[in-house]
Amino acid sequence: MANNTSHTTEYKVLGRILVLLMFMTFLTISVTSFNLGAFSVTVALLIACFKAFMVLSYFMHLKYESLLLRILVGMVFVLFAVIVLITFIDYAYR
Amino acid sequence: MSKATEKIEYVSYLDHQSKYKGIFAWIFATDHKRIGLLYMYAIAAFFVIGAFLGLAMRIELIAPGETIMKPQTYNGIFTVHGIIMIFMVVIPGLSAVFGNFFLPILIGAKDVAFPKLNRFSWWIFMVGSAMAVASQLLKSGPPDTGWTFYAPYSTTTGTNVIMATTAAFVLGFSSILTGLNFIVTIHQMRAPGMKFFNMPLFPWAIYATAWIQLLATPIIGITLVMLIAERLFGIGFFDPALGGDPLLYQHLFWIYSHPAVYVMILPAMGVISEIIPTFCQRKIYGYKAIALSSLAIAGVGFLVWGHHMYTSGMSENARWFFSLLTFIVAVPSAIKVFNWLATMYKGSIDMQPPFLYALEFIFLFIIGGTTGLILGSVATDVQVHDTSFVVAHFHYIIFGGMGFAFFAAIHYWLPKMYGRMYNLKRAKILSVVIFVGFNLLYFPQFIIGIQGMPRRYYDYLPQFQWAQVISTIGGFILVAGLLAMISNLIMGVRKGEIAPANPWQGSTLEWQIPSPPSLENFDEEIEIKENPYDYK
Amino acid sequence: MSETQHHPEVHRDDEAKKLGMWLFIFTELLLFGGLFLVYSIFRAEYPTSFRESSLELSVTIGAINTIALLFSSMTVAMALTAMQKGNKKLAMQLIGVTLLMAFVFLVNKYFEWGHKFEMGLYPGSELMKHLDRGHLLYFSLYFFMTGLHALHIIIGMVLLFISLFKVKSGNVHSQNYSFLENGALYWHLVDLIWIFLFPLMYLIS
Amino acid sequence: MFSNASNFVHGVDNAFLIILGISFFFLITLTGAMIYFVVRYNRKRNPHATQIKDSTWLEVTWTTIPLLLVLLMFYVGWAGFLPMRQVPKNAMHIKAIGKMWKYTFEYEGNKQSDTLVVPLNKAVKIDLFSMDVLHGFSIPAFRIKEDMVPYKKNYTWFIPGEKGDYDLFCTVYCGVSHSYMYGVVRVVDADYFDKWLAKLPVKKADTNRGFKTLEKNGCLACHSIDGSKLVGPSFKGLYGSSVEVSTAGTTHKVTADSTYIKSSILEPDKDIVTGYPQGVMKSYKGLLTEKDIELVNEYLKTLK
Ligand code: HEA
Ligand code: HEA
Ligand code: CUA
Numbered sequence A: 001m002a003n004n005t006s007h008t009t010e011y012k013v014l015g016r017i018l019v020l021l022m023f024m025t026f027l028t029i030s031v032t033s034f035n036l037g038a039f040s041v042t043v044a045l046l047i048a049c050f051k052a053f054m055v056l057s058y059f060m061h062l063k064y065e066s067l068l069l070r071i072l073v074g075m076v077f078v079l080f081a082v083i084v085l086i087t088f089i090d091y092a093y094r
Numbered sequence B: 001m002s003k004a005t006e007k008i009e010y011v012s013y014l015d016h017q018s019k020y021k022g023i024f025a026w027i028f029a030t031d032h033k034r035i036g037l038l039y040m041y042a043i044a045a046f047f048v049i050g051a052f053l054g055l056a057m058r059i060e061l062i063a064p065g066e067t068i069m070k071p072q073t074y075n076g077i078f079t080v081h082g083i084i085m086i087f088m089v090v091i092p093g094l095s096a097v098f099g100n101f102f103l104p105i106l107i108g109a110k111d112v113a114f115p116k117l118n119r120f121s122w123w124i125f126m127v128g129s130a131m132a133v134a135s136q137l138l139k140s141g142p143p144d145t146g147w148t149f150y151a152p153y154s155t156t157t158g159t160n161v162i163m164a165t166t167a168a169f170v171l172g173f174s175s176i177l178t179g180l181n182f183i184v185t186i187h188q189m190r191a192p193g194m195k196f197f198n199m200p201l202f203p204w205a206i207y208a209t210a211w212i213q214l215l216a217t218p219i220i221g222i223t224l225v226m227l228i229a230e231r232l233f234g235i236g237f238f239d240p241a242l243g244g245d246p247l248l249y250q251h252l253f254w255i256y257s258h259p260a261v262y263v264m265i266l267p268a269m270g271v272i273s274e275i276i277p278t279f280c281q282r283k284i285y286g287y288k289a290i291a292l293s294s295l296a297i298a299g300v301g302f303l304v305w306g307h308h309m310y311t312s313g314m315s316e317n318a319r320w321f322f323s324l325l326t327f328i329v330a331v332p333s334a335i336k337v338f339n340w341l342a343t344m345y346k347g348s349i350d351m352q353p354p355f356l357y358a359l360e361f362i363f364l365f366i367i368g369g370t371t372g373l374i375l376g377s378v379a380t381d382v383q384v385h386d387t388s389f390v391v392a393h394f395h396y397i398i399f400g401g402m403g404f405a406f407f408a409a410i411h412y413w414l415p416k417m418y419g420r421m422y423n424l425k426r427a428k429i430l431s432v433v434i435f436v437g438f439n440l441l442y443f444p445q446f447i448i449g450i451q452g453m454p455r456r457y458y459d460y461l462p463q464f465q466w467a468q469v470i471s472t473i474g475g476f477i478l479v480a481g482l483l484a485m486i487s488n489l490i491m492g493v494r495k496g497e498i499a500p501a502n503p504w505q506g507s508t509l510e511w512q513i514p515s516p517p518s519l520e521n522f523d524e525e526i527e528i529k530e531n532p533y534d535y536k
Numbered sequence C: 001m002s003e004t005q006h007h008p009e010v011h012r013d014d015e016a017k018k019l020g021m022w023l024f025i026f027t028e029l030l031l032f033g034g035l036f037l038v039y040s041i042f043r044a045e046y047p048t049s050f051r052e053s054s055l056e057l058s059v060t061i062g063a064i065n066t067i068a069l070l071f072s073s074m075t076v077a078m079a080l081t082a083m084q085k086g087n088k089k090l091a092m093q094l095i096g097v098t099l100l101m102a103f104v105f106l107v108n109k110y111f112e113w114g115h116k117f118e119m120g121l122y123p124g125s126e127l128m129k130h131l132d133r134g135h136l137l138y139f140s141l142y143f144f145m146t147g148l149h150a151l152h153i154i155i156g157m158v159l160l161f162i163s164l165f166k167v168k169s170g171n172v173h174s175q176n177y178s179f180l181e182n183g184a185l186y187w188h189l190v191d192l193i194w195i196f197l198f199p200l201m202y203l204i205s
Numbered sequence D: 001m002f003s004n005a006s007n008f009v010h011g012v013d014n015a016f017l018i019i020l021g022i023s024f025f026f027l028i029t030l031t032g033a034m035i036y037f038v039v040r041y042n043r044k045r046n047p048h049a050t051q052i053k054d055s056t057w058l059e060v061t062w063t064t065i066p067l068l069l070v071l072l073m074f075y076v077g078w079a080g081f082l083p084m085r086q087v088p089k090n091a092m093h094i095k096a097i098g099k100m101w102k103y104t105f106e107y108e109g110n111k112q113s114d115t116l117v118v119p120l121n122k123a124v125k126i127d128l129f130s131m132d133v134l135h136g137f138s139i140p141a142f143r144i145k146e147d148m149v150p151y152k153k154n155y156t157w158f159i160p161g162e163k164g165d166y167d168l169f170c171t172v173y174c175g176v177s178h179s180y181m182y183g184v185v186r187v188v189d190a191d192y193f194d195k196w197l198a199k200l201p202v203k204k205a206d207t208n209r210g211f212k213t214l215e216k217n218g219c220l221a222c223h224s225i226d227g228s229k230l231v232g233p234s235f236k237g238l239y240g241s242s243v244e245v246s247t248a249g250t251t252h253k254v255t256a257d258s259t260y261i262k263s264s265i266l267e268p269d270k271d272i273v274t275g276y277p278q279g280v281m282k283s284y285k286g287l288l289t290e291k292d293i294e295l296v297n298e299y300l301k302t303l304k
């Protein structure tokens, strides 16, 4: 057993995730086609984040990886979010 | 201490025969030690070029009006000086040279995690450097934007900006791959039994640095690509005449380039943290504080980029926010200085050249760092922004910091790398010469900076001349000292005495193996200590 | 660190490769991150122009591409599962499907871009020069971001092609599948980026 | 330090002295300690090091004290800066326009001047504009500096407190003659100012085609048409006059006729006017057509 580092995800699980992702895609399209103003962007982004989370956890097996790697991935996203927020401190008040 | 075991015959990595011969044994080498040396030779060559460009500027500035060159030439020279020094000398500097050579040894590994990738990084480093040099020689003339490539000047000037930015992009890629390699090495290749908190402090510093390289460099990469696209297609991201936003360029540029200054200084701090305990024969004071402050600097360092833009027309809220964070990031640096001094207390101090350079480092770093505090405060930055005060600040902290740490490192590790010793007495004298020349060169710039002398000025008002003259004289002393230092080192490598395995009585792993190390570094079992600086 | 007594070398190597791939994915994420930052700034500055311009894009094509990518992401994950279970044939078929989907994506993109080019809308064109700032920026970002993304699709396809041959030749097998695993990770990255590109580019009515 | 040149000097210098003071304190004590340790614990004197245990208490202390000090520095820096963004309502407005490599100031009533003249003890708001690339607007004596950003509004303001001439520098790199982009700020009595302003001619739209050519190609950044000396010689009275130039090192006199002017435009480095730097003016070969040069010549003839 040289190589048991990765978890094996069953086909069924992967299939279910795909169905969920498809559903989410249609949800975004339908939500944004109502004009909800600024709200629709928020919803679209929230859904996108959820989809990304699913892809990361199941397709990319992050759910079964070491805690360290999970923390690192999380930190990268947080870092990016913080950079965007700080940049907007300038733009929002100009 | 180190007798070769019977099983493996000891052959130094320098004498090791691989399937390639001659120069190919070097450029196709995957041995981290050889790659480290390759970086060192390349970087030393660029350093010499960059330094002479610096000297050319000093001669031009010795008197107002034209001295030896035209304004356009001058503008090209400071741009290229900046590009070479930043992207080709100090960013790769310590981490690619000494990181490559000593990181695996210090954590008890045979090599880095991906030796071929490591070789590839060096190759693209050379490609990028070649492009940077080419940008000088091509038809339209050297780029004349300053190393910051501020839009919209950089999107409209007729010089070789595309070539120079592509070069910076390629160099950035090399930096990313090196960082990636080091992170994986530290996570996966530590010797059995070595926990994170048993690592020496240089690997800790390299670890923090590698994260910055990995996460910040892509941003400048994409920014430079946007700049190129703007020049080629007139896309208008940054040029206001096309609808773009020049301040956005500045944000993106400094989102990378501020963290990049910590890429320069963190490994330097790591080197100092290695040298001080060795020459004091004392366990380093506040091991954990030093290790964690590296991570703190790397983390908070990501969030302070706006301090380069206080006068750019940024919103008031952003100005105070960035100022506050800038001050906070200074505290971990202060902690390190205090811990180094505490390590000297009641030590048994041996004044050898590496230690002398380390002391000079601390002095210059305090000056560079505390003038950084003046720049960090909004009111005073308004006065000295874009003046020679800033020029003095960053030469003190980059050259006085990273540069002197580099000199300390080479004097510290040269016996290990080549198995020979240089002339110690001469090294000490030259160290003092360099120190004096350095201060003469840059200190006057603080004063005229406060009086308002702007930077990137080809010509200036007569009231600033006295300082420029002192500066130029200092420059010559410095260059003379440095050339003598290099020749002292080269003579040491070629004809010096054979160095013992542990000339300074160091306690970290590199001193437990023969000098120079063998190809696989560790031919015998090594002992992992609870604390790497375990002096009794 | 986990020290397996018997095969420390092999064991570590795979872990290292995977970690290396993840780190590379981090840099890719931040590379696109820079563009998303630019996008959000300009979007905040020119909301109406961005909205108007996005109407020029066909949501249908975008949606088809989203589905193609999501589907391919699943099939490549399944290919890994198949490989882990030692089912070589199924793994090859699944990689094949993934590549097919990637191809569908590119063909779609080709038509989408081709249509814009016919209208005279491409970077550096006369028409682009006459657009107002908001529209110009939107389309510049559109071409830049989807272009970079398409480039990543192509790189991903190359990686998957190589995996396909490695599986076929037996270089990648149920005991050593780290190349396929990393290729798949890269492919998911491409999907991940599209998940954000799609709503931001196509769906801002 | 602490002059009375503008209302900001006090706040800025205050911050400067506080930060500098703390910095010097640390520089001197730390360097002193370093030297003392090196001497006192030298290996000759102290052959055996004493190992000392880490003290969490000490670490916390020397984290907290610098933290408090930097917060103080932040505060004084911010307090010194804040007034720079709070323009009083009654401030007089002047428009400053930066253009490669020259400043122009527009006063109310469409009046234009190359020198910034301001009345003593009166709040002046400067609206900053740029016509091409980034420029800086820095008056060191007043402790102010802001960038001029094309297509973006930016401003600065001050109350001058002492009469006199002060330097004005462009601090943001803007091309070849960046270092020649400087000017003078003149602070005068309010009475004198009113008289000066009244005398300042109203800017008239000059429709001469030769003038247009000069303006469009940026010649007027370096050459004035009113006799004042900028980066290059003034055009006023140039045509037909006798000019001392140096050609390949030898000085001689030439008459500024059409051929001379043409060669000065196409090959500026051939004849260098005495007292002016070589290499500052670039060649306009390919940029100005024959026709343009003719127009310029016609226009220069009118500038007596
Ligand atoms: C190695 C590179 C390096 C490093 C480490 C630093 C470190 C710091 N820098 Fe510097 N900086 C540059 C390289 C570097 N800088 C460069 C290249 C530029 C110019 C770029 C360009 O425009 O071309 C620049 C410009 C620059 C500016 C912009 C100036 C301007 O253009 O107007 C500012 C403003 O805040 C700044 C601040 C700081 C601060 C606060 C630190 C701090 O991290 C310093 C921390 C260190 C200390 C504080 C000293 C040690 C502590 C003590 C001795 C104890 C006493 C201290 C306290 C009580 C806190 N730097
Ligand atoms: C690492 C960074 C670094 C280093 C070392 C230097 C070194 C020098 N610099 Fe600097 N400089 C910058 C980074 C650096 N510089 C940057 C980023 C800018 C801003 C550019 C811009 O505005 O865009 C700048 C700008 C700058 C200016 C301001 C230009 C202006 O604003 O008008 C000046 C002016 O005098 C100057 C002078 C010098 C001089 C005289 C030297 C040196 O000549 C000092 C003498 C040093 C040597 C002679 C070195 C000898 C060493 C060796 C031969 C190799 C040794 C190697 C080994 C042992 C391995 N530099
Ligand atoms: Cu205008 Cu520099």
Ligand SMILES: [Cu+2]
Residues within 6 Å of the ligand: B257, B258, B261, B305, B307, B308
């Ligand atoms: Cu900075």
